[in-house]
Structure formats: structure tokens, C-alpha cells
Amino acid sequence: MTGKTSLAIETRDLSKRFGDVRANDQISLRVKAGTVHGIVGENGAGKSTLLKMLFGFYAPNSGDILVNGEHVSFVNPADAMARGVGMVHQHFMLVEPFTVLENIILGAEGSHNLDQAKAKARAALVELEEKFGFDLPLDEPVEHLAVGVRQRAEILKALYKGAEILILDEPTAVLTPQECEQLFALVKLLKEQGKTILFVTHKLHEIMAVTDDVTVIRAGKLVARRVTAQTSSAELAELMVGSVVVREVAREKHADDAERLILSGVSCFNSQGQKALKAVSFEVRDGEVLGIAGVAGNGQTELLEVVTGLRQISDGEIRFAGETTNSPSHMQDPIALRRMGMAHVAEDRLKTGVVETMSARENIILGYQREPDFSAHGVLKLKDIADRAEDYFESQDVRPRNPGLNIGSFSGGNQQKIVIAREIARSPQLLVIGQPTRGVDIGAVTKIHDQITELRNAGKALLVVSADLDELLAISDRIAVMCEGEIIGTMPTEEADEKTLGLMMAGQRQSNDSVSAIPTSSNDGASTLPASSQEAS
Amino acid sequence: MAFTAQKMPWWADGILLPILNLCAAFVVSGLVVLAMGESPIEVLSLLIEGAFGFEEGISYTFYYATNFIFTGLAVSLAFHAGHFNIGGEGQAMIGGLGLTFAVFLVGDFSPVVSVLAAIVGSALFGAAWAYIPAYLQAKRGSHIVITTIMFNFIASALLAYFLVGPLQRPGGQMPESADFPEAASLMGIHELLAGIGINFEEGPMNVSLLIALVCAVGVWFLLWRTRFGYELRVVGQNPEAARFGGISVSKMTIMAMMISGALAGLMGLNELLGDQHRLVGGFTQGYGFVGIAVAFMGRNHPIGIVIASLLFGALYQGGSEIGFEISTITNDVIVMVQGLVILFAGAMPYLFKGMLAKIFALSRRNAVGEGETK
Structure with a gap:
């Protein structure tokens, strides 16, 4: 403790509830002034809620927020901005047909005469641009700009409005690798100029690359504070996904493992026309639970959609109960699939x-x-x-x-x-479940897990996608890890540990054998498995 | 907490709110009447007298209401599927055209055949006219509000073309068709009543009122009792969930809009078959647009729509009577009153909702407080 004055942002036991869900539970964050501070956690861990409280979108239920050592209670983002807290949102807050200049002065025109306001802002902006090495086309409409440039416009906007503390929410989510590099350089420059940066992400290599300190949040709680130089992505991954809970569910072995669902070389595009699945292959057998792990947004949603007849695939084949149900030329609709014995618990319930x-x-x-x-x-x-x-x-x-x-x-x-x-x-032969316990209270979680196991024991096939690694470790027979639309690897749950899975979720392919075809819970399944990685290549 | 505070009993939302809106419209209208130096009370009593005070007046009130039931149902059905059909006016015009073709086609064979042909013709043409914007929405993403508005103008031009061209009364100069064949006529309600020994003054109210009521029941049954209606409402409330449930959103959009267009098309039964007995240019008189206000005021429920239709029917009929009694209250004033009712009940139906919700939340808190002290 070097005294409170050196902390740009401090929260004390900050809590926020939504109904029964504790989105933030007594979070005590300490961000040193003039540093780059990483906040890392899985999707749904409570990062966004924390940021929204820091920026005045949400009022906390309890706890305090201190900016530069002073107690603050932000009613709205303008309050936060007045205190020098600026935020660059994951989804940019820019008016697309307006020019960069117009966007930057939006809400801070300072004059009814727009030309005057612009002239004044332009002078100030040129100075800022020089200081921070920006080169933005101020008179270009935002809609003509690349995503990375838009982000810089957002950052410049925050600086123009006097931000001393910059919050970057998942800043690399939409950037190309080259744009990421530029962003990291900018972040370093901003730090040299004395700004404090809160860098929020779920990508570990970014944390390692740009931050000085890191705070890990898990299930709404602050689980660790580390100095970046003294930690590793392996340790962070472990902290981020938590420790294994001992499986308490009684499991029965099955010998009759007919392949209920087979994906071979499945590719598809998402609604934005980007490749969302890349040559995904796996199979789900009767009497087993196949868990799909991965950081949200890596193709799991599209995987659920292609299996359940909501999205047509562009390459490969999906076979269910011996029939081709999805191929580039034909797709069975959800009603037909249900009649064939497939049921679907959608990942986004509402x-x-x-x-x-x-x-x-x-x-x-x-x-x-x-x-x-x-x-x-x-x-x-x-x-x-x-x-x-x-x-x-x-x-x-x-x-x-x-x-x-x-x-x-x-x-x-x-x-x-x-x-x-x-x-x-209707006792389906295959139950596809997305996020079985998202937004579900603790009491119901156990019941849902028990039901999944009961179905498995009754010889049904289950495909479960979850962002909660503990959950997958508790209920799955095998776990496949997805990253950027690919299956990074599949392993029996007995051989899975959270560290390996965490690294795989971060995109690191495992070189050892456990990645490829390993028999399922059964004893004789070694022969017929279409090994995911072989099929893909 | 704030969420539950918004909840009100169904009657507050469904009955109290429309009445409040109506009162607001009347208060503003009253102020204007007052500014003109007339007594608002007198005008209001004249309006009620004109709409319900004598048998012919009643007949006219129900006659207008019939139009509004058809167009109001049309708007609400599309609305339940998540679409805003502004094209009721045009669909009614083209429905009238279809009706005219149908009755001339079957000629003077038999009244039953003529009426059935008229129903089929008007519904089919109305549906076809709605199909085009629906298709463009479902398959090409053209916004249905824009296309249906524009289709009103096209319909109007098309109707004018037929009425000064192929369908014009031989030797006539007016934009109207020849008289329909004798068989193509709907019985007046007064005739019907006379048949069972009740004496009712002659008026334009006719059997299409009963057809409209049957349609109201039909729409209710369709929406809340059939699988089709269920799927239609799912599409309207959550298209993503519809896809999940295996319902084709585009197919449902097209189907809902076609039924909507058919209902609007049926309006011609009342105006043309019940009263005019020929196709007249501009016979729709804006009833298609008023249907939007009717649907909103009736909360998109058939019962509400029938009640709202009656209200608008009374406004149309009662309003036209006032001019006879008070010379300063011209037709423009009546149009203004109608406009205000549409504004308050149709365009700003939730103006008082926040206030009402607060009152209910407050009274509930008081009730809880009292319960605790006891």
C-alpha cells in the first residue's frame, strides 16, 4: 500500500445484483495511476457490469468508487467524463454519416455556431494528434473508415473530452492483427504520456503484451491480482476458469455407443458473412455428453445453429440418426429434426x-x-x-x-x-443444449445437471455448449474446445484439466496425443471415431 | 421493482386508458368549441343525439362502424404478425374493384350467388393487393410501411383508370360504374328486422354489419385458438423464436398481410353492396386510415375493435348532424374532433400510461402499508 493517492481508480466492495444474480460481488479493484491495468475474465464473469459502474451507466447496489482518491457517485457517463474517466466501448458510439470531427465534438460543441465550434475543436485536436501520434482524417465521414481507425477516433474523442483514465472494453474484439499491434503501440504511448488505461479483455496474450498489472474476475468475484511480469498466461487461464469441482454424479458406462450425431468437415458463415465454423468434425454417441468449451463468440452459437437446422452449412455434412440433416445443398428444418428425435435448448433463452x-x-x-x-x-x-x-x-x-x-x-x-x-x-434421442445454466440460480443448476446426467444414463446423446468450464467438467464425458471456429482438440473429461483447457480456449493447440481421437467413455470405441483433427486437414 | 411498478390490471390498460384518451380528446375539442363561442356541452349532447338519438341516426352510426370493423381488424391482424399495414385504404379500393368484377361476372343469377361472389372477389383482390408489399418485405426487405403507403396511391390511380375507362357507366361523365345487377345487393338491417316483425326506420345499415361481426369472431378464433394464429403471433412477438420453432417468418408475413388485405377488401361489401350499388371513385373515404386508429384504440383485440368502431361510427354520424343545428360548427370542426380522437387514441395511446401506472403503484404501496399497520 503506497497510499491512496497513487490509485487512479479504486473500488471498495463494489456489488451489483440483477434480480437473483450477483453480477459483481464485493469487487475491490485497485488501478495505479499511470499504468496499464488489465481486467481479465470470461464472458459473463462480470467485467462489463464493473465497467458500466465505473462509467456511470449503472449505480452499484453497495460499495464505493474512488477516482484519484476521491469518493465519487456517478449518475451518468457525463459525471464520469467530468472526472476524467473516458470509455471506448466495444461497440463504437459513433454517428456513422458524421465526420470524425463532428463525432468528436458531439455533446461538447461549446457553441451554437457549429462552424465556430468546429474551428475551435480542430485547433485543439491537431495539438492532441501531434502529442499522441494520431493521424486521423478529421473531415472524413466515419462510415468510410476502417474499424481500427474508428477506434482511434473514439480514443481521440475521449482524450479531447479530457480523459485521464481510459477504459478500453474488449478493444481488440473487432480488430485485425495489424490493427491490434497499432493499438498496443498507442496504449504504450498513452501510458508514457501519463494516462491510466484500463484494458479489459478475455484474451490472455493481450494481457501479457500490454499490461503492467492484471485483475482476474470470475463469476462476479475478484479472484486474483497479479503483476503481469510475475505471472504467466497459464496461471491466468487457470484463475480465469477456476478449479475443478469433484464430480458427484453417478455415471454408468455404456456399451451401445451408436453414433447419433456426426459432423464431418462442417464449415459455415455467420450472419455477417464471416467464416464462423472451419471444418469442424466430431461425433456424439448415444449415452454420452459431449461438452463444447470455448470463450464465447468462437463459433459455438453457429455450431448450435447448424446442428439444429437454423443455419445452413457451406461445406461438409451433418448426419443425425443416420440421415443427412444439413449439407450445402439441403437442410432439414427444426420441425423435421424434432420429429426425428432432436431437441434443442437454445443458448439465448429470451x-x-x-x-x-x-x-x-x-x-x-x-x-x-x-x-x-x-x-x-x-x-x-x-x-x-x-x-x-x-x-x-x-x-x-x-x-x-x-x-x-x-x-x-x-x-x-x-x-x-x-x-x-x-x-x-418427448424423450429425444439427442438433446442439444446451449448454456444450460446461464442466468439460472444455484438451486436450479443442480437439478438441471442431474437431469442431463439422467438422460445420458438413459442412453441419450447430449451435446452441451457452455462457457462455464466447471459445468462441462462436471457433466461431460468428453470435452471439445473451440477457438475461432475450429475444434482445437477433444479429450475425455478424465484427462482434462482446467489449465490445458484454458490454454486451448486461448487458442493454443496441444501437441500431445490427447487432442486427437481418444475413445469415449466406452472401452471399445477406438476403431470407428472420425478423428476431428485428421478429418479437418 | 421498477419493472413490477409498470404492471397494471388488464382493465386499466384495456379500458381505463382508452377512456382517458378519449376524454383528453374531448377536452381539447371542447376548448376549441368554447373559443368559437359555442357551448361544448351542447355540441357534445348534439353529437350523442345525432349518433344514437333516432333510428336513422343509429343506422348510420352502425353503417360507418361496419367499415371501421373491417379496416380495424385488417390493421390488427397484420400488427399481431409484427407488421404495420398502412395500406388498408388501397386494399379496400382494390377489394371494391374485385367486388365489382365479381358481381358483373355472375350477373343477375341469384342474390346468394352474387353476395358470395362479391365476398370472394373483394377478399381476393384485397389480399392480392397486400401480397405485393408483403412479398417485397418478406423476400426483399422493403419496408412494409413505405410500400403499403405507396400502394394506396397506385390503388387510387388504378381505380380512377377503371372508373373513367372500362368500367365507367356507359354515356356517363362521373367516375362511377354502371349500377350493379339487381341480385347484387345486401339486405338492410331494417328489412331483416321487419321480417321478424320489428319496425325500424330505413337506413344504410345492412347485413354486412353481421358479416363484419362474424369476421371479428373469426379473427379472434384464428389468432387465439388456431395453430396458424399461434404461429402468427410468435412471428410478431419474436421472429427469432419463430425460426427456432420451425415457423417460416417470410411465409407468415405474406399470409398475415394477405388476410389483412382481404379484411380491408371486404369493406366494399358495406359501402358498395350495402349502400351505393355501384363502384364509386373514392368510396373508401379514408376509412382504411381510420382503421389504424381503431385498431390502436381497440388494443388490437377484436372486442376492442368493435367498440372503437362504434365510437368512430358515432363520431362520423353525430358529427355530421351538429352542422345542421349550429351553423358555426362546420364540417371542419367535426373533422378536427375526429382528428383529435385519432391523435389521442390512435397516435398517442400510451400518453397517460406512465401516470396511470404510478397511481396504481402508489395505491398498491398504500394498500400494503395499511395491511401492515393492521
Whole structure:
């Protein structure tokens, strides 16, 4: 403790709750002035919530924020800016048709006469640009600029508004490698000029490259503070993903491992037209849980979509229950897939899995509305649907016990219980689950995990995508790690440890044998596995 | 906490709020009437008297209301699928054109055949006219609000072309068709009532009112009792979830818009088959647009739409009567009152929602407080 004055930002036991979820739990952050401070954590760990409190978007439930040693309580971002805290958001806050100059003075025009304001700003900006080595086309509309240049415009905007402390939220998420290098150089220059930078990312090599200190956040809690020079990406990876929880679920071995789902060389594009999956191959057998690990945004969403008939693949083949269900020329729709015995618990419940504004009763038929027990001759069987909803609520112990309520008014855990009840009701042969326990309270987590294991023990195939490594280690038979649209490796859970997985999630390919085809939980499965890495190359 | 505070009982949202909006419109209208040196109370009583005070007035009120039920249902059905159909006016015009073709095609064979042909013709043409913007939205991403607005103008021009061209009354100079064949006529409600021994003054109210009510029930059944309606609402509320549920969003957009267009097209039954007995240029009179206000005021529920239609019918009929009694209250004033009702009830339906929600939150807190002290 070298005295509070040397801290640019300090938080003391800062907490923020959303409903039952503790997004930030007593976080005490200490950022030294004039340093680059990294904040690292998985998606959903609570980084964004923390930043939003530092920048005045959210008010904390409890705890204090100190800027340069003084207590502050920001009501809005303008307050934060007045204190010299500037933020560059992951998604830029720029008006695209406006020029760089117009964007920079937006909200700080200082005059009703725009020409005057611009002239004044231009003079100040030229000075700033010289100091920090910027070379921005001030009169070019932002929409004509490359992403990296836009980001520099955002940084210049913050500097122009007097930022002494700059928060960069996932600044490299949208940048090319070359642009990243430029950004790192700029960050170093800013530090030399006395600015304090808070660099938030989930990419470990960036932390190692640019930061002086690093804070690790996990599940809303601050788990470690390190001096970057005295740590390693391996240690950070381990801290970031946490330690293994002992598996308590009883598992039965299966001998009848028919290949239920086979992906061979599957590639696809995302909605922005970028390659999202690159020659992905794996198989899921009856009676096993295949977990897909990876930092969010590395192709897991698209993987779920191509398997469940929501996105057509551009290359390769997906076979389910012996039939080709997705190929560049043909795709089975979700209803056909459900009838073939596939069920899908969507990863983004409110966006995709349910209709928030409809009752739970109406939601339990989504995807199954054309099945004869829910409708006949085009007319809904309301009585049967209501009875079924009662059953689901009973068996899953959903609270409150009122299927007439809009599903949006249930807690996340209860929503998920309803969704899972809907999907397992027809005893599917394959259950595809995205983020089984995201936004779910602790009590429901155990129940959901138990149900997954029960299905596995009943000989069903399960494909589970989760950002929570502990969860995957607890419920999977095998774990495949995805990074940038590729399967980096697959290993039996027994051989997986969080450190190896963490490094694989960060994109480091493992050279040892455990990466390629290793038999599943069964004893004789060695022969027929299409080894993922071989198939891909 | 703030989220739950927004919740109100259904009747507050569904009944109290529209009444508040209506009152606001009447208060502003009253101020204008006052500024003109007339008594707002007198004007209001004349309006009510004109709409409901005598049998012919009632007949006209329900006659106008029939138009609004059709166009209001049309707007609401598209709305449930997540689309804003501004093209009810044009769809009604083209529906009228289809109706005209149909009745001339079947000629003077039998009234039943003529009426069925008129229903099919108007619905089919209305649906076809809505299909084009719907297709452009579903397959090409052209915004349906823009295209349906523009299609109103095209419809108007198309109707004018037929009425000064192929369909014009032989030897006539007006933009209107020849009279429909005798069989192509809908029975007046007064005739119907006379049939069961009730004496009701003659008026334009006709059997299409019953058809409109059947449509209202049909729309309700379709939306909340059928699989199609379920899928339609899922698309409207959450297209992503619809895709997840295996529902084709583009197909549903097209289907919903076609049904919407068919409902708007049916408006011609009332105006043309029930009253005018010929195709007249501009017969839609803006009823298609008023349908938007009706749908909003009726909270997109068929029951609400029927009630809102009746209100607008009364405004149209009652308003036209005032001019006879008070010379300073010209038709312009009536149009203003209608405009204000549309403004408050249609364009700003949630003006008082925040206030009302606060009152409810407050009263709930008080109730809880009292409960605790006891």
C-alpha cells in the first residue's frame, strides 16, 4: 500500500445484483495511476457490469468508487467524463454519416455556431494528434473508415473530452492483427504520456503484451491480482476458469455407443458473412455428453445453429440418426429434426428459446405446436396444452405454479426449467443444449445437471455448449474446445484439466496425443471415431 | 421493482386508458368549441343525439362502424404478425374493384350467388393487393410501411383508370360504374328486422354489419385458438423464436398481410353492396386510415375493435348532424374532433400510461402499508 493517492481508480466492495444474480460481488479493484491495468475474465464473469459502474451507466447496489482518491457517485457517463474517466466501448458510439470531427465534438460543441465550434475543436485536436501520434482524417465521414481507425477516433474523442483514465472494453474484439499491434503501440504511448488505461479483455496474450498489472474476475468475484511480469498466461487461464469441482454424479458406462450425431468437415458463415465454423468434425454417441468449451463468440452459437437446422452449412455434412440433416445443398428444418428425435435448448433463452410476452402455457408448445397432441385440424387443443403445462410445472417444480403468467415474469432458473421440460418431454434421442445454466440460480443448476446426467444414463446423446468450464467438467464425458471456429482438440473429461483447457480456449493447440481421437467413455470405441483433427486437414 | 411498478390490471390498460384518451380528446375539442363561442356541452349532447338519438341516426352510426370493423381488424391482424399495414385504404379500393368484377361476372343469377361472389372477389383482390408489399418485405426487405403507403396511391390511380375507362357507366361523365345487377345487393338491417316483425326506420345499415361481426369472431378464433394464429403471433412477438420453432417468418408475413388485405377488401361489401350499388371513385373515404386508429384504440383485440368502431361510427354520424343545428360548427370542426380522437387514441395511446401506472403503484404501496399497520 503506497497510499491512496497513487490509485487512479479504486473500488471498495463494489456489488451489483440483477434480480437473483450477483453480477459483481464485493469487487475491490485497485488501478495505479499511470499504468496499464488489465481486467481479465470470461464472458459473463462480470467485467462489463464493473465497467458500466465505473462509467456511470449503472449505480452499484453497495460499495464505493474512488477516482484519484476521491469518493465519487456517478449518475451518468457525463459525471464520469467530468472526472476524467473516458470509455471506448466495444461497440463504437459513433454517428456513422458524421465526420470524425463532428463525432468528436458531439455533446461538447461549446457553441451554437457549429462552424465556430468546429474551428475551435480542430485547433485543439491537431495539438492532441501531434502529442499522441494520431493521424486521423478529421473531415472524413466515419462510415468510410476502417474499424481500427474508428477506434482511434473514439480514443481521440475521449482524450479531447479530457480523459485521464481510459477504459478500453474488449478493444481488440473487432480488430485485425495489424490493427491490434497499432493499438498496443498507442496504449504504450498513452501510458508514457501519463494516462491510466484500463484494458479489459478475455484474451490472455493481450494481457501479457500490454499490461503492467492484471485483475482476474470470475463469476462476479475478484479472484486474483497479479503483476503481469510475475505471472504467466497459464496461471491466468487457470484463475480465469477456476478449479475443478469433484464430480458427484453417478455415471454408468455404456456399451451401445451408436453414433447419433456426426459432423464431418462442417464449415459455415455467420450472419455477417464471416467464416464462423472451419471444418469442424466430431461425433456424439448415444449415452454420452459431449461438452463444447470455448470463450464465447468462437463459433459455438453457429455450431448450435447448424446442428439444429437454423443455419445452413457451406461445406461438409451433418448426419443425425443416420440421415443427412444439413449439407450445402439441403437442410432439414427444426420441425423435421424434432420429429426425428432432436431437441434443442437454445443458448439465448429470451432471444430465441421463448416468447417473453406469451404465457408459459403458450411457450410449452413452441416448436411442437404442430404435434397432434397440441393441435388437431389446425386448432389448438387448449385443454390438453394447459394440462401438459401443469405436468411440466409439477415435474420441474416451477415457481410460481401458474402457467398462465407470461414466461418473462419467471426467474431465469424457472424459465429454464420450463424450457427443459418442453424439450425432454418427448424423450429425444439427442438433446442439444446451449448454456444450460446461464442466468439460472444455484438451486436450479443442480437439478438441471442431474437431469442431463439422467438422460445420458438413459442412453441419450447430449451435446452441451457452455462457457462455464466447471459445468462441462462436471457433466461431460468428453470435452471439445473451440477457438475461432475450429475444434482445437477433444479429450475425455478424465484427462482434462482446467489449465490445458484454458490454454486451448486461448487458442493454443496441444501437441500431445490427447487432442486427437481418444475413445469415449466406452472401452471399445477406438476403431470407428472420425478423428476431428485428421478429418479437418 | 421498477419493472413490477409498470404492471397494471388488464382493465386499466384495456379500458381505463382508452377512456382517458378519449376524454383528453374531448377536452381539447371542447376548448376549441368554447373559443368559437359555442357551448361544448351542447355540441357534445348534439353529437350523442345525432349518433344514437333516432333510428336513422343509429343506422348510420352502425353503417360507418361496419367499415371501421373491417379496416380495424385488417390493421390488427397484420400488427399481431409484427407488421404495420398502412395500406388498408388501397386494399379496400382494390377489394371494391374485385367486388365489382365479381358481381358483373355472375350477373343477375341469384342474390346468394352474387353476395358470395362479391365476398370472394373483394377478399381476393384485397389480399392480392397486400401480397405485393408483403412479398417485397418478406423476400426483399422493403419496408412494409413505405410500400403499403405507396400502394394506396397506385390503388387510387388504378381505380380512377377503371372508373373513367372500362368500367365507367356507359354515356356517363362521373367516375362511377354502371349500377350493379339487381341480385347484387345486401339486405338492410331494417328489412331483416321487419321480417321478424320489428319496425325500424330505413337506413344504410345492412347485413354486412353481421358479416363484419362474424369476421371479428373469426379473427379472434384464428389468432387465439388456431395453430396458424399461434404461429402468427410468435412471428410478431419474436421472429427469432419463430425460426427456432420451425415457423417460416417470410411465409407468415405474406399470409398475415394477405388476410389483412382481404379484411380491408371486404369493406366494399358495406359501402358498395350495402349502400351505393355501384363502384364509386373514392368510396373508401379514408376509412382504411381510420382503421389504424381503431385498431390502436381497440388494443388490437377484436372486442376492442368493435367498440372503437362504434365510437368512430358515432363520431362520423353525430358529427355530421351538429352542422345542421349550429351553423358555426362546420364540417371542419367535426373533422378536427375526429382528428383529435385519432391523435389521442390512435397516435398517442400510451400518453397517460406512465401516470396511470404510478397511481396504481402508489395505491398498491398504500394498500400494503395499511395491511401492515393492521
